[in-house]
Amino acid sequence: MHKKLRLGMIGGGQGAFIGAVHRIAARMDDMYELVCGAFSSDPERSKTSGAALGLDPTRCYGSYRELFEKEAALPEDRRVQVISIVTPNHVHFEPARLALENGMHVILDKPMTFSLAEAQELDRIVKSGGKRFCLTHTYTGYPMVKEARQLVASGKLGKIRKVYVEYPQGWLSRDEESGGNKQAAWRTDPHQSGIAGCMGDIGTHAFNLAEYVSGLQVSQLNADIQTIVPGRKLDDDGSILLRFKGGASGVLFATQVAAGEENNIRIRVYGENGGLEWQQEDCNSLVVKWLGRPSEIYRTAEAYTSSFARHNTRTPGGHPEGYLEAFANLYRNVAECIVADMEGRTPSPESLDYPGTAEGVRGMAFIEHAIASGRSDQKWIPFNIQ
CATH class of the missing domain: 3.40.50.720 (NAD(P)-binding Rossmann-like Domain)
Structure with a gap:
């Protein structure tokens, strides 16, 4: 060893x-x-x-x-x-x-x-x-997210048509940054966080998940970016229409002012033959929906899953695993x-x-394009990286 x-x-x-x-x-x-x-x-x-x-x-x-x-x-x-x-x-x-x-x-x-x-x-x-x-x-470290990516890549869903990804949080529904919350303070400070708040903190996760699972790259976006809490210096809410290379379209929704929400990132991808759905609050399950026949529920730790899902599964079937294990999968x-x-x-x-850095560059490009679209009257902008 x-x-x-x-x-x-x-x-x-x-x-x-x-x-x-x-x-x-x-x-x-x-x-x-x-x-x-x-x-x-x-x-x-x-x-x-x-x-x-x-x-x-x-x-x-x-x-x-x-x-x-x-x-x-x-x-x-x-x-x-x-x-x-x-x-x-x-x-x-x-x-x-x-x-x-x-x-x-x-x-x-x-x-x-x-x-x-x-x-x-x-x-x-x-x-x-x-x-x-x-x-x-x-x-991207969750077994069922890897299974979703492999399922899409296999072509079983057919050509991908729609991608919906959402990341609702509620922890910044009030002005936490002025009350001594250090995590809120730096995330809402443009000198420490950059040009984006919510879109930089969790919007990038949603964007990365959409491209990772679908296997497609965003080619255009149209963003509505808002700051809901009065006096906050950066965005805390946004909705973005997406167009992908190859013709698929989608919606990305990220907010930190959905009062009562915790951390339930969720993605749905639909192709010609069927679709799939994964959410963090039920992270050991992947729901696969077929056109004209019953839906299926894939579970972690089962022999029918892909080698990528099995490689990143840590506990026997029926035993919960989640955020810490997904993090550990990246380190491992x-x-x-x-x-x-x-x-x-x-x-x-x-x-x-x-x-790696390819995903990092696209994540930073997403932030800059989303904020630019949000500020512009010309809403649809091409997703170009020079």
């Missing part, structure tokens, strides 16, 4: 929800060991967070720049190999660039960067550097690819099935 990959984390200190999720995901398959980190922009808070995680105090750094400088000076058999970045959007590009230029693999929380230009530059660095890069679009898949690279092997297609 290969030694554990040495993992470092940037961001995700005490009180940060997503940092803890990444650490749980990294531990689940026992393929990583957290060895260092720069957990906060506050040096003391960073070191306190590292100490709470039981790390060597000399490898709890006051800044990510210090992390790269000092880790690069360590012997190769001790030096960090993989960097997990779980910071606000405006602190994505620079640490990712430094990690890649220092010969480290990167696992980065979405959206990929602060702007499309940064995403394109990061894509260029990854392509020229030979290191693995994973963007944590978590929902990229680790399998890194180990295969180190051993001179070709990774399996199932291991290679994780989001």
Whole structure:
């Protein structure tokens, strides 16, 4: 068995929800060991967070720049190999660039960067550097989402005609950002989040899921983007009409002001012969609907599912699994690819099935096109990436 990959984390200190999720995901398959980190922009808070995680105090750094400088000076058999970045959007590009230029693999929380230009530059660095890069679009890690993608790709549904994807949340139905909620504060701050709020935070997940499951790329969009809560600086609601290459059309709906909603991302895809439906609140089920015959319900951990679904199924049938396991599937898949690279092997297609810079660039392009359409009187705009 290969030694554990040495993992470092940037961001995700005490009180940060997503940092803890990444650490749980990294531990689940026992393929990583957290060895260092720069957990906060506050040096003391960073070191306190590292100490709470039981790390060597000399490898709890006051800044990510210090992390790269000092880790690069360590012997190769001790030096960090993989960097997990779980910071606000405006602190994505620079640490990712430094990690890649220092010969480290990167696992980065979405959206990929602060702007499309940064995403394109990061894509260029990854392509020229030979290191693995994973963007944590978590929902692509669910077994039944992978089954849905394989079912569409098999052609059984026929030519795809319609794609509907929605992501309703209610946690920002009030002005949470002014009341001390740090998660709300940075997500609604254009200096930290970028030009989009809701569309950057969860709209990108919906967009990624639509393209991943359907296997199609958006070619045009028409967006109605709104800010519902008075005084909020960024969007918190939006509806977008989509046109895909090949002729399919669809609708993307994302909101953070649907009071009472939690986190029920949902997708429906319809072809000439039938359709399918998946939602996170019943994530172990995939409903497949056929024209002229009864519907079917596919379940995880069953032998009839594809190798991609089985590869990402962790528990026996009937045992719930979800968000943390989907996150862990991304960490596991990229680790399998890194180990295969180190051993001179070709990774399996199932291991290679994780989001990378291509998805990150399209996600940032989606944000910029959606906001541009929302602000424009010319509503339908082409989805072009220069």
